[in-house]
Amino acid sequence: MQWGQIKTLFILCFLLLDIYLLLQYMEKQEQADIGVLEREESTIEEQLELEDITIEASMEEEAIEEYYISARPKPFTEEDLSELEDRDDITYTTIDGTILAAQLEDTIVIPPEGSEVFIRDIISSYVLHSDEYVYWGKNDNLNAYVFFQEKNDRPVYYNQNGMILVFFNEDNEMISYTQTMLGEADTRGDAKTLIEPIKAIETLYDTNEFYSGDTITTIDIGFHTRVPLENGVQVFAPTWKVTVNDTRNYFVNAIEGLSFSSQETIFLEEAVSNIISRLRTSEMDETLKNELILRLSSGLEEN
Numbered sequence: 001m002q003w004g005q006i007k008t009l010f011i012l013c014f015l016l017l018d019i020y021l022l023l024q025y026m027e028k029q030e031q032a033d034i035g036v037l038e039r040e041e042s043t044i045e046e047q048l049e050l051e052d053i054t055i056e057a058s059m060e061e062e063a064i065e066e067y068y069i070s071a072r073p074k075p076f077t078e079e080d081l082s083e084l085e086d087r088d089d090i091t092y093t094t095i096d097g098t099i100l101a102a103q104l105e106d107t108i109v110i111p112p113e114g115s116e117v118f119i120r121d122i123i124s125s126y127v128l129h130s131d132e133y134v135y136w137g138k139n140d141n142l143n144a145y146v147f148f149q150e151k152n153d154r155p156v157y158y159n160q161n162g163m164i165l166v167f168f169n170e171d172n173e174m175i176s177y178t179q180t181m182l183g184e185a186d187t188r189g190d191a192k193t194l195i196e197p198i199k200a201i202e203t204l205y206d207t208n209e210f211y212s213g214d215t216i217t218t219i220d221i222g223f224h225t226r227v228p229l230e231n232g233v234q235v236f237a238p239t240w241k242v243t244v245n246d247t248r249n250y251f252v253n254a255i256e257g258l259s260f261s262s263q264e265t266i267f268l269e270e271a272v273s274n275i276i277s278r279l280r281t282s283e284m285d286e287t288l289k290n291e292l293i294l295r296l297s298s299g300l301e302e303n
Contacts, residue, residue: 044202052212053205057219057243059197066194066238066254067187069151069223073098073161073232074183080128090126093284098161099275100128100179101292107173110145119145123166127179133164141265142272143168148222151185155222156236157251158262160271167295176295178275188235192255194221200240200252203259209250218243224251272296 048055075097084092084102092102110122116135123145124130133147134155142165148155149162156162162182168174197219204210220243223236238254252259276296279289 044198044205047205048201048210051210053210053214053216055201055216057197057216059219060221063196064194064221064254065191066152066221067191068189068226068235068237068255069185070188070233070235071151071162071182071185072234074181076100076128076181083128091288093282093288095275095278095282095284098180099278101176101275101279102126102179103176103288103291103295104174107169107171107175109171109173110168112172122174123147123164123177126174127164127166127177129181132181139264139268142268143170144268146268149182151182151223151236154238155220156182157222157224157239157241158264158267159225159234159236160274161234163271165268165271176292178296182234185236192238194238194254195240195252195257197240197242199257200242200254200259203252203257204242204250207259209259209261210244214244216242216244217246221254224253226253 045055076094081092081094081100084090089105090102091105092100094100104126108122108126110119120130120135127133127147133149136146136148136155138145145166145168147164147166148157148159150156151162159182161180164177164179166174166177200219201216210216218241220241222239222241224239226235226237237256240252240254242250242252244250249262249264250259251262276293279293279296282289
């Protein structure tokens with residue numbers, strides 16, 4: 001056989017192989033496109049059902065409009081502190097005017113099974129402006145009840161400048177607390193239409209935050225720190241809080257659609273460490289200072 005014929009034969013063989021591979025690729029691509037199309041056509045509710053993920057939370061059906069807001073830390077005034085001045089059952093101090101640290105002379109029993117309302121009623125007798133705070137929950141790692149301040153009737157999640165930490169001992173007795181406050185909130189820009197709650201759920205589903213068998217128990221709207229400014233002002237974005245199995249909390253920016261999970265223990269540890277650091281450098285009664293530092297430090301050491 002002449003070389004020219006052999007070369008032609010090789011060319012034909014490679015051509016047939018290329019055609020075969022091309023047909024195989026086109027077939028697989030078509031199957032992939034069909035799969036994508038099927039996923040796109042199925043609703044998020046159907047996808048959750050397939051994954052055995054249920055929604056028990058009630059969700060807003062009408063469109064909600066909300067603003068970005070801004071606020072700065074609020075110093076405690078003499079008028080604020082006058083409510084504590086004449087009390088014999090509380091020893092308190094302020095740090096840089098913006099952190100109130102208080103020690104109870106007598107411990108107050110808080111039953112472990114006490115309801116949120118019951119706990120709030122007890123706390124309200126000792127903290128300032130209690131009606132501006134909402135109960136968040138109990139953190140056993142630091143032996144503390146956590147309260148977040150509200151702005152525009154919505155909680156501000158995880159902000160060191162707007163929270164109350166009520167510390168309890170091994171007998172679940174309230175022994176001390178720290179408190180910070182945000183000042184008046186200002187709106188920024190125009191009101192924005194928030195993404196729907198189901199869209200927030202879809203965002204979390206797409207980022208693989210759910211597991212088979214999960215139950216989405218509550219969905220609430222609040223604010224979360226978006227960006228701190230150099231002048232001390234903080235900007236807060238409307239944020240959906242999605243709670244799973246009554247234990248795991250996830251947050252989705254209700255305007256931009258970005259998701260993030262909470263790292264509660266890390267946040268609280270940083271908040272307590274910051275208070276301890278500022279206590280050490282404060283010019284306050286040494287006995288009270290040492291007692292407060294010991295109380296706060298013990299929570300960190302146990303954790």
